[in-house]
Amino acid sequence: MITLTRPQRFIDDEGKRLDGRKPDEARPIKMQVGVLSNADGSALVEYGLTRVLAAVYGPKESQKSMLLPDRATLRVRYHMAPFSTEERKNPAPTRREVELSKVLRESLEPVVMTEYFPRTSIDVFIEVLQSDGGTRTVGATAASLALADAGIPMRALVAGVAIGKVDNVLIVDLNEVEDMYGDADMPVVAAPDIGQITLYQLNGVLSKEEFRNAIDMALKVITKIVDMEKETLRNSYVEVSEE
Amino acid sequence: MSSTRKILVPGEKIEGAISASDYYIYDYKNEKRVAIIGVVDFKQEGVSYSPLNGVYVPKEGDIVIGLVSSHGVANWFVDINSPYQAILSVQDFFGTRQNSQLPEDPFKYLQVGEYIKAKIAAFDRIRNPLLTVQDKGLGKIVEGVVVSVHPTRVPRIIGKKGSMIEMLKNETGCEFFVAVNGMINIKCQNEQLENIASNAIKIIETQAHIPGLTERVKKFIEEERKVRGV
Numbered sequence: 001m002i003t004l005t006r007p008q009r010f011i012d013d014e015g016k017r018l019d020g021r022k023p024d025e026a027r028p029i030k031m032q033v034g035v036l037s038n039a040d041g042s043a044l045v046e047y048g049l050t051r052v053l054a055a056v057y058g059p060k061e062s063q064k065s066m067l068l069p070d071r072a073t074l075r076v077r078y079h080m081a082p083f084s085t086e087e088r089k090n091p092a093p094t095r096r097e098v099e100l101s102k103v104l105r106e107s108l109e110p111v112v113m114t115e116y117f118p119r120t121s122i123d124v125f126i127e128v129l130q131s132d133g134g135t136r137t138v139g140a141t142a143a144s145l146a147l148a149d150a151g152i153p154m155r156a157l158v159a160g161v162a163i164g165k166v167d168n169v170l171i172v173d174l175n176e177v178e179d180m181y182g183d184a185d186m187p188v189v190a191a192p193d194i195g196q197i198t199l200y201q202l203n204g205v206l207s208k209e210e211f212r213n214a215i216d217m218a219l220k221v222i223t224k225i226v227d228m229e230k231e232t233l234r235n236s237y238v239e240v241s242e243e
Numbered sequence: 244m245s246s247t248r249k250i251l252v253p254g255e256k257i258e259g260a261i262s263a264s265d266y267y268i269y270d271y272k273n274e275k276r277v278a279i280i281g282v283v284d285f286k287q288e289g290v291s292y293s294p295l296n297g298v299y300v301p302k303e304g305d306i307v308i309g310l311v312s313s314h315g316v317a318n319w320f321v322d323i324n325s326p327y328q329a330i331l332s333v334q335d336f337f338g339t340r341q342n343s344q345l346p347e348d349p350f351k352y353l354q355v356g357e358y359i360k361a362k363i364a365a366f367d368r369i370r371n372p373l374l375t376v377q378d379k380g381l382g383k384i385v386e387g388v389v390v391s392v393h394p395t396r397v398p399r400i401i402g403k404k405g406s407m408i409e410m411l412k413n414e415t416g417c418e419f420f421v422a423v424n425g426m427i428n429i430k431c432q433n434e435q436l437e438n439i440a441s442n443a444i445k446i447i448e449t450q451a452h453i454p455g456l457t458e459r460v461k462k463f464i465e466e467e468r469k470v471r472g473v
Contacts, residue, residue, distance in 0.1 A: 111254075116278075119368075151296030151298060153267055155278065157254050233252045234250045237295060
């Protein structure tokens with residue numbers, strides 16, 4: 001088994017991080033929509049080595065027990081595949097996954113126009129295929145793309161990114177090592193088009209000023225990622241027309 | 244052409260004044276924004292928006308084709324390609340006022356797996372769509388095949404001023420009924436033609452955005468007819 005150890009320094013003399021990125025540089029991002037044919041909508045998103053697949057079903061008739069009379073029920077399941085981690089992960093949902101499912105649902109609820117389809121349910125499945133830190137933020141990005149691909153009305157697209165602190169420097173889009181041994185981890189999911197932050201968590205300590213800078217950094221990167229999402233969605237239709 | 248087309252994705256604003264308010268356009272701080280990916284056409288007459296994705300939402304008065312999926316005590320449940328399951332009552336199907344006039348086993352006359360053409364009699368946010376077949380031309384579909392396409396492809400299958408559907412009719416000699424929910428009833432002289440017609444519909448569905456579609460589908464039908472000798 002490979003064990004991660006705490007590195008001596010996170011940032012070298014040239015100001016580069018362990019994987020050669022600058023502090024405000026996100027990992028290379030790849031996006032694809034419509035990757036699954038059986039789901040109504042799907043997306044595969046990669047931030048570096050973190051790879052997440054999202055699938056959306058619905059809106060469809062809701063089960064009586066969870067039916068809402070005035071809007072659609074949004075169900076989100078965040079799950080890590082057994083092969084997504086260094087050591088096999090038990091596929092049974094853990095406490096962490098149940099909680100992340102809930103916070104991710106809440107990060108999507110403000111943008112999904114559930115009031116269009118009362119008494120129905122929309123299912124979102126977020127499956128982590130490979131984990132290298134920041135799976136919840138990649139999951140939010142993938143879910144947003146998959147929802148748009150499924151043709152579910154949305155006020156705006158959301159995207160996520162994590163901001164962290166290592167060696168007293170704020171860094172964007174943490175990987176596994178930076179997440180584990182860094183001083184702070186702050187995942188943010190936001191919808192820049194409507195100016196809303198839909199998920200915000202903070203693990204660690206940031207000063208007031210650091211916090212303000214961190215939010216600015218996060219929103220800047222998220223705006224870029226949302227622009228990529230838009231391009232991906234547009235291209236999914238252009239490609240069809242060029243076949 | 245004086246029109247420009249642009250694909251907008253959720254959250255993007257429509258520039259210029261849009262006359263018609265579509266179901267999938269919402270207001271945000273005095274701006275019109277789209278909620279579903281769609282094409283916005285900027286023409287001299289005004290701006291129009293047509294969604295490229297989405298589901299069929301029933302509307303009162305729509306003529307739909309549905310697949311009977313199950314039945315209850317005095318009604319059938321019909322899948323109409325929508326998030327909501329439609330209901331057709333036994334009384335409505337037989338057009339009777341009193342229960343005593345109903346046949347002994349009403350579900351023998353319309354079985355699970357059969358298709359019906361029906362009108363949406365009532366639908367709102369609190370109840371599922373109620374169907375009626377008590378109108379001209381409605382009822383069980385006994386002839387031809389039914390193919391299902393994505394509801395947003397319906398305008399493409401009909402074409403501008405009905406150009407596509409006219410071409411399909413002329414080329415195959417079949418009868419087409421395109422329901423708003425994306426179910427299409429095709430009646431032809433033989434199975435071969437039915438097969439060609441449904442394949443042509445599938446081509447339209449998958450290549451809806453490519454220019455010159457009508458010509459391509461026309462060529463496809465001509466070639467298929469030659470190959471199959473019909």
